[in-house]
Amino acid sequence: MQLKMMTLKFIRPINLLVVMLLFVQTISFGQEVIVVDSTGVVKNSTSEISELKKDTVLPFKRFKAEGVSAVIGEYVILDSDIDKSYVELQSTGVSIEDITRCQLMGKLMEDKLYLHQAKIDSILIADAEINPQVDQLIQYMVSEIGSEDKVVQYYRKETMAELRKDLFDAKKDMELANRMQSKVVANVEITPEEVRSFFFAIPEDERPIFSAEVEVAQIVIEPEITVQARQGVIDKLNQMREDVIESGSSFATKAVLYSKDPGSASRGGLYEGVRRNGPMAKEFKDNAFSLLEGEVSEPFETDFGFHILTVDxxxxxxxxxxxxxxxxxxxxxxxxxxxxxxxxxRDKIIAGDISFAEAAMRYSDDKETRNNGGQSVNPTTFDTKFDLTKMDPTLSAQVYNLKEGEVSKVFTDRDRTGRSKFKILTITNRLEEHPADYVKDYEKIKELALKEKQIRAIEKWQEEKINETYVNVNEDYRDCEYASNWVKK
Incomplete structure (x- = not known):
């Protein structure tokens, strides 16, 4: 059996930024790409999109009514949606040379089926879950392009509110589709015997090659915040609070001028839809829900810094x-x-006067790692192993050439507040690139086996839901070879 390294979707971006960029690119073409009259008939499209169509699809008969390529439940897929998908892929550096229109069509139909079923199953997403992600994306775009006005102009929108709404709708659709997919595989489990059968069914010369991995320990020393520095920032916040309460100054203006929060400063410090069970810091939520509208809090501290807060x-x-x-x-x-x-x-560790682990437990300022002798945990897999090909580039550069037990040079890092801190690292274990081993790599093999079982569950679910759902695929795309029975042959 040949191992197929399949993902649960045709294209899944590798991190949040790529996902959000896909939203941006979709929106950037928006209504500029295709103009539809009151009957839904396509009136024109950009020459750029027309060029993308060339050489990417087998010759089709071109008499499609109203530009509609498929209908899945109440969702419509236009031919221009496929064109925009090509542009999205190109924008993230993905080669489109071997990606056919049929493949993209199948992916779009899958997404619409998830959305259709999510609505039937009453899967809901609170606006407060989406808004912070939209805020993060807008802040990133502003930092890249220069100002909100330039962002609005670049993405061909009339106002920032219009762009924000489009970003919000696109992100919410993706979250709904992801949750529907997660619901489908939520109860899929794998037994040890299934893992064993999966692995030994793979011929030895076809077994996956696992990248080099390392286990890393760290010692972090942070410059101490003095009592005077703490009091200084509290005094500044108290003065702002007094200006707002006593002199009628605008809280929003204070935030724009002075706040160090990149996610909200440009909007006057605004966060909408804060909930008690939301992701904000506990101290932040405690203050938010203890005030009446218009009241201003006393200065308070979180892991992010010092705040004052008002309820709008x-x-x-x-x-x-x-x-x-x-x-x-x-x-x-x-x-x-x-x-x-x-x-x-570092000098004492190298001289053998103290072990790295003991030094971490006694002196490191990093609360998450010091009690484990500085041992770092991979935030993606929640174990101690880091794939060298997938590590944060800054961290990878520091440990790539380190030998096991060797101590890195001191380097400067910055925390989420922008404050400098100093680190040294050591490799506690190194595993070189190697063919999959059933004993050493059991957890990775289990993950692959589970993913294959989830894929089969999704295929079965899709087959059932396609039969229950209104699906109409235009004849241009009926001869495509889909993984699912979209044309209901």
Whole structure:
């Protein structure tokens, strides 16, 4: 049996940024790509899209009514949607040379089937879950292009509100489709015997090759925030609070001018739809739900820094708030002291005066790793192994050439507040690239076996739902070879 390294969807971006860029590209073409009259008939399309059609599809008969390529339940797929998919892939650096229109059509129909069934199953997503992701994307676009006005112009929208709505709708559709897919495979489990059968059914010369992996420990020394620095930032926030309460100054203006939160500063510190069970810091939520509309909190601290907060509107179980975030200033003298401390620690470890693990437990400022001797946990897999080909580039550069037990040079990192901190790393275990081994790589093999079983479950689900759902595929695409029975032959 040949191992097929399949994913649960035809194209799945590898990280949040790529996913969000796909949304942007879809929106950027929006209504500019295709103009439809009141009957739904396509009136014109851009020359760029026309060029993409060339050499990417076998000759088709071109007498499609109203530009509709398929209908899945109440969702319509236009021929231009396939063109836009090519542009989306190109925008993320994916080669489209071997991707056919039939393949993209099959992917689009899968997505619409998930959306259709999610609506039937009453799968709901709160706006408050989507808004922070949209905020993050807009902030990224502004940082790349220069200003909100330039972003709006670049993506051919009239206002930022229009762009935000399109981003919101696109992201919500994708989340609904993902949740529907997750629901389909939620109860799929794999037994040890199924894992064993999966692995030994693969011929030895076709077994997957696993990349080199390392286990990494770290020691982190952060420049100490002095009492004076803490009090200084609290005093600044108290002055802002007094200006708002006593002098009638605009809280939103204070946020725009002074807040260090890149996700909200440009919008006057606004976060909409904050919920008690949402992802915000506990201290942030405690203050948000303890105030009346218009009240301004006392300064308070979270892991992100120091805040003041006001409530704009209370809407049942949700509140709209504005906040100002500031960080204490750290003097160069304190920074130099932290650097000297970690240099001294490194010298002692190399000299054998103290082990790396003991030094981490006694001196490291990283709460998540110090109790484990500095051992880092992979945030993707939640184990201690890091694939060298998938590591964060900054981390990979520091450990790539390290031998097991060797200590890295001191390097400077920055936390989420932008504050500098110093690190040293060591490799506690290194596993070179190798063919899959049933004992050593059991967890990875189990993951592959489970994924194959999930794929079969999805195929079965799709077959059932396609039979239950209204599906109409235009004759241009009826001769395609789909994995599922979309044309109901």
């Amino acid at each position: 509107k209370i809407r049942g179980q949700e509140v709209d708030v504005r906040h100002v975030l500031l960080f204490p200033e750290v003097s160069q003298t304190v920074i130099d002291g932290a650097k000297s401390k970690i240099d001294s620690l």
